[in-house]
Amino acid sequence: MSALTSLSAKDIAAGVRRGDFSAEAVVKSHLDRIAAVDAKVRAYLCVLADSARAAARAVDAKRAAGKALGTLAGVPVALKDNICLAGAQATCGSRILEGYKAPYDATVTERLKAADAVVLGKTNLDEFAMGSSNENSAYFPTKNPWDLARVPGGSSGGSAAAVAARMAALALGSDTGGSIRQPAAFCGLVGLKPTYGAVSRYGLVAFASSLDQIGPLARSIDDAALALSVISGHDPKDSTSAPSPARDYLAESAGDLGGLRLGLPREYLEGGLEPDMQGALESGLDALKARGASVREVSMPHTRYALSVYYVIAPSEASSNLARFDGVRYGARRHGAGGSLLELYEETRGAGFGPExxxxIMLGTYALSSGYYDAFYLKAQKVRTLIKGDFDAAFKDVDLLVTPTTPSAAFRFGEKTDDPLQMYLSDVFTLPCNLAGVGGVSVPAGKSAQGLPLGLQFMARPGEDHLLLRAARAVEAAGLFSGEPDL
Amino acid sequence: MPLSLDEVRKVARLARLKLSDAELSRFEGQLGRVLEHMADLAALDTAAVPPTAHALGLSNVMRADEPVESGVQEALLANGPEREGPYLKVPKVIE
Incomplete structure (x- = not known):
């Protein structure tokens, strides 16, 4: 492995700016690394070698011309394949979008390019970001670089595996119920779901619009902070974009934790934690206290309803958002025997979508259908208010909430595929954050007895994503997690 | 709250999904179990609770109504499975 693939995004950008090495050399080393290990990991759905080399040469030419380079100069970035890059595929891990070429850049892609980052390729995901293991990709499952017999998590499993395996310095994912934080925890990375509205969703293929948020997966807090600084800020193309200016999260996330109050929600720990996870949580809390934070228990009594609320609201929004995949405007098309338009819709969708x-779609259509709307969708929206109320109340007493990111470390392939409910339960700690619209981060805080990464999650008030990073930095600095996957 | 096969068939129709008999019967069991889990919501008294559609609380985001060139018409049309000039073709709808 070349030294360049071991560098952080921050060090790559600094090195390219100084002229220690070229952006082209950085891209080449990452493409070599992909060629060497991606046959095992299978993180990428497509590698954009030519356009990445061309983009890197453009960065080098810009430097040679004496122009100032951007925050992510020459940093090789992987994009989850539900985020648009003009002219490239955006399959969403689905057969129904096979052959589709994105007509424009997502706002995050545009901002990465403006910061002189280089897009290396598009990464694998559970189909339409629905899943927690990458086993729902219509193409192939991505493997966890720490143990190839285990899942990388999902749905941003390809992005997580690419960064963990040094096949990208940084990646973007999307998080609707934990899809950035859970794979980050499983792969030993920092994964940040920003406050709802902090990052534009323009050019992200919609799953559940009131929950979806794009965020970075990185190997350090610094890199996550740099990425968030680049991609966040108001975007007039997204009507749910918060009207806040760009921020310097690297600077804002520095500093100690003096006076910061942390809350440990009792209800997250009720079922008892596995000993490894309990250990990681305790070490994390010790590190936070040593840096000046205080920790107290808080109660969030509606936590137990989050799973049900999520699995009404997310599928309901999905059933509406995915109505657009009907064989008329994009992707695969399949005609019915009678040749009618209705059959065209039904055949195309029946053949194009996978089981999950x-x-x-079935669950959401049922919850929204006449006779069940009040009992399911409206009811779930009301309980969502109660869950959000738990967060509002907790944030009166504490500045941050801290929990494990997942109930356990990465599970094995096939372990949860037969029972959808068991799979859904693996996101039980990450779902409430999306329902409340607050930001959340997962940071590595130790390893299990089998050597698998374990993550801790922080959640903060809306707009206080810098505090997430500041707290996570204390856990990072304690050195509870180290090493890299052996591939 | 078990779901009947007929209800599953009706929902598939509403969702414009052609499902095989095997899929229909699999979903009958799986969706029934998921809906059973969701029965916990019914036990909560929410009579006085307003619904939350959106956590951010933004409403009526307006902008000036100024036409701009998207520049992507051709790229959009090129994604169509069947196309004729600047149109996307679908089977005849009106007899």
Missing amino acids: VKRR
Whole structure:
């Protein structure tokens, strides 16, 4: 492995700016690394070698011309394949979008390019970001670089595996119920779901619009902070974009934790934690206290309803958002025997969507259908208010909430595929954050007895994503997690 | 709250999904179990609770109504499975 693939995004950008090495050399080393290990890991759905080399040469030419380079100069970035890059595929891990070429850049892609980052390729995901293991990709499952017999998590599993395996310095994912934080925890990375509205969703293929948020997966807090600084800030193309200016999260996330009050929600720990996870949590809390934070228990009494609320609201929004995949405007098309338009819709969708996507469309359609709307969708929206109320109340007493990111370390392939409910339960700690619209981060805080990464999650008030990074930095600095996957 | 096969068939129709008999019967069991889990919501008294559609609380985001060139018409049309000039073709709808 070349030294360049071991560098952080921050060090790559600094090195390219100084002229220690070229952006082209950085891209080449990462493409070599992909060629060497991606046959095992299978993080990428497509590698954009030519355009990445060309983009890197453009960065080098810009420097040679004496122009100032951007925050992410020459940093090789992987994009989850539900985020648009003009002219490249955006399959969403689905057969129904096979052959589709994105007509424009997502706002995050545009901002990465403006910061002189280089897009290396598009990464694998559970179909339409619905899943927690990458086993729902219509193409192939991505493997966890720490143990190839285990899942990388999902749905941003390809992005997580690419960064963990040094096949990208940084990646973007999307998080609707934990899809950035859970794979980050499983792969030993920092994964940040920003406050709802902090990052534009323009050019992100919609799953559940009131929950979806794009965020970075990185190997350090510094890198996550740099990425967030680049991609966040108001975007007039997204009507749910918060009207706040760009911020310097690297500077804002520095500093000690003096006076910061942390809350440990009792209800997250009720079922008892596995000993490894309990250990990681305790070490993390010790590190936080040593840096000046205080920790107290808080109560969030509606936590137990989050799973049900999520699995009404997310599928309902998905059933509406995915209505656009009908064989008329994009992707695969399949005619019915009678040749009618209705058959065209039904055949195209029946053949194009995989089992989990169908399951969720069915669930959402049922929850929104006449006679069940009040009992399911409206009811779930009301309980969502109660869950959000738990967060509002907790944030009166504490500045941050801290929990494990997941109930356990990465599970094995096939372990949860037969029972959708068991799979859904693996996101039980990450779902409430999306329902409340607050920001959340997962940071590595130790390893299990089998050597698998374990993550801690922080959640903060809306707009206080810098505090997430500041607290996570204390856990990072304690050195509870180290090493890299052996591939 | 078990779901009947007929209800599953009706929902598939509403969702414009052609499902095989095997899929229909699999979903009958799986969706029934998921809906059973969701029965916990019914037990909560929410009579006085307003619904939350959106956590951010932004409403009526307006902008000036100024036409701009998207520049992507051709790229959009090129994604169509069947196309004729600047149109996307679908089977005849009106007899």
